[in-house]
Amino acid sequence: MTKILRFTVEDVRFPTSKDLTGSDAIHTDPDYSATYVTVFTSDSNLEGYGIAFTIGKGNDIVAECIKHFFPIFENMDLENLENEIGKYWFKCVDHSQLRWLGPEKGVVHMAVAALFNSFWDLIAKKNKKPLWQFVVESEPEKIINWLTFKYIEDVLNPEQALQILNKSQSEKKIRIDSILNEGYPSYTTAAGWLGYSDDKIVDLCKKYISMGWRHFKVKVGLDLEADVKRLELIRKTIGDDCHIMVDANQQWSVTKSIEHINAYKKFNLLFVEEPTSPDDILGFVKIKKAVGDVRLATGEACGGRVMFKQFLESGSMNVCQIDSCRLASINEILTVMLMAHKFNVPIFPHAGGVGLCEYVQHLCMIDYVLINGDKNNKFVEYSDQLHEHFIYPCTLKNGNYMPPLDHGYSIEMKKESVTEFSYPNGNYWKNNK
């Protein structure tokens, strides 16, 4: 019998603001950071790792919040946790006192995400499988028990969810073979951060084309004229066979969104991401009405399943960008994937951060094998940064994410990276105050 013994949580921050990696119209100086949870068990060979992703200040706040949940799980049988994970998950996201700080959004929700990301890592390892494989090979009835349908039953109830899961059972083997052979397509954000010079952008576009990428995301939003010039430069560099999507990172009002998106029409964009507030469902509806067939993307800053429900049902979220560390781990991610499937909206998981590529490589496999069965014209974000700090970094072949084969959820960091970049007492931060 394996027991959960104790937890640690580290505030790990990488100084990405120094070279403007990750910079955009609103997040002008992000230090990509991870609230890094380790769960230790009575089996010295079995540890779980999980993160929440933040962009610097506030990583400590999420870390503090996670600690409130530890007493619930200390000394718990791992078997009990695995069997009742849906119940324990709901107990945390709906905690009778902490929910006042949300409910089910923001710091507390991200804390639950980090914690349950570590539990899913642990459970997959206990079952000696990579997480995506553990999930897709679980019984549909068991999966339903991981989820909550609270507040979303008007759009998706357990019976409908079970139906979707059951439908894919007979196709699973073929789908698994397909991803093992081909992987899952990605797009790259690495060439288009807002702080980069024109020369740097051209060089990076060429580099990523030579490595197999055909889909490029570009940050926009500070100045319409400059954005158009930058898009012309990129179009000239990558040619007409490649695709561009843009990301405004919440910069505009509803009116400004419409003006900008209509000005970009000549670039035939694959989507426009986060034109305005990530909470403005009705604003997105107004924008969508005014821009015709341009697809709107959002979700990385979307607090939880209730917001996704509305964006999806309203028809204003045309590309669904789940975030593995803002949604409260696998339990909530699956409900959002099921709702997106119901509304026929493709999932393009968010991965511009630290550790997010390591997570989304599992999520796209789960979406494809367990739920959707279609990976044509779907692309997962890829960002070529900070992978060197992970023991099981994601692998890409010709622009495709290859399914991870190591056991767990792939987020364990190298000990020396944690030591170096722990904030504020790691070597890096001590020497660079």
Place this chain on the structure above:
Amino acid sequence: MTKILRFTVEDVRFPTSKDLTGSDAIHTDPDYSATYVTVFTSDSNLEGYGIAFTIGKGNDIVAECIKHFFPIFENMDLENLENEIGKYWFKCVDHSQLRWLGPEKGVVHMAVAALFNSFWDLIAKKNKKPLWQFVVESEPEKIINWLTFKYIEDVLNPEQALQILNKSQSEKKIRIDSILNEGYPSYTTAAGWLGYSDDKIVDLCKKYISMGWRHFKVKVGLDLEADVKRLELIRKTIGDDCHIMVDANQQWSVTKSIEHINAYKKFNLLFVEEPTSPDDILGFVKIKKAVGDVRLATGEACGGRVMFKQFLESGSMNVCQIDSCRLASINEILTVMLMAHKFNVPIFPHAGGVGLCEYVQHLCMIDYVLINGDKNNKFVEYSDQLHEHFIYPCTLKNGNYMPPLDHGYSIEMKKESVTEFSYPNGNYWKNNK
């Protein structure tokens, strides 16, 4: 020249879960708590006090978060803060790194609320007025500079806001005289907490009727039959001349909301509060369509102005329940009041908590004098708890809030209360582990 010198923040918790005061269908064991900020200045007679309200665990998290903002203001001229308060406020709610934890919602937003509540207290005291009076006597152009219209311009722009403020200028004197004489009407929640016995409810209803109240709010949500019985009991006790409203505290799905609300129709309720998730704008629209002229109330758990914008524009928020500690202080509260006025939706501020009555006594005066000019059929929540801990507790006459006359925003606590209930090292908590 007065300078801001330094800050302290205390985690103050009152053990209200012991007698189930504040209990409802979802918040089963609240310990009413305040993240209590003090700002000290170079004038030893001038200090500012502010709180965020929470319900126990997590009060510490908000306190930790507030500390991140202190360095921005240490050594700042108070005059500079007063003149540029809109700019500094936006710098905080839109902080380039902390915004990732929201944006503009949850812990970070509540931290900004507490901090700016302390600043508004300070500024009102510097100007030797109660806060409501300082606000209503400020020039409309000056007030506009306190606000942001980011993300709400499709519904309210600065020119429209200015028009509303200008329109009330000629009426202000009459309105001020009216509230000084009559006060502002309230309703009471004190009789209807979910944990109370029938006898206790009857006794409390009688007590509050004898004190002048005619409007009673009752918690519902766990069991439809029990709720109907309780409502019958209360109707029998208070008679047909009094009014009942119910509060479900987010307990139901959309479908269940419709079922319950229709079952309550015979009680001719003044409103139904928080039937479902406070984020579910489109869910509220569905409910509103199905329940006809029953008014839906929500807002106390509504993260920020973007959510209010949508609830108000959609017609599904028929009573607007702003919270003085969840909205980011006066700067954001005013924009929500202005939007509610535009859509002709009455403001019924939330006050079931600690210190909230002390805050809302200012807010209703501001709404009436500066914006709305009508207080017929409008009622501010009143909850008869924990006022003994405040130096300037609210005053009610015949069920009406009387306008506070002391300088500031009325939230200074007695030193002995802070000492006794500081968590975890105050005497009370040391002796009751």
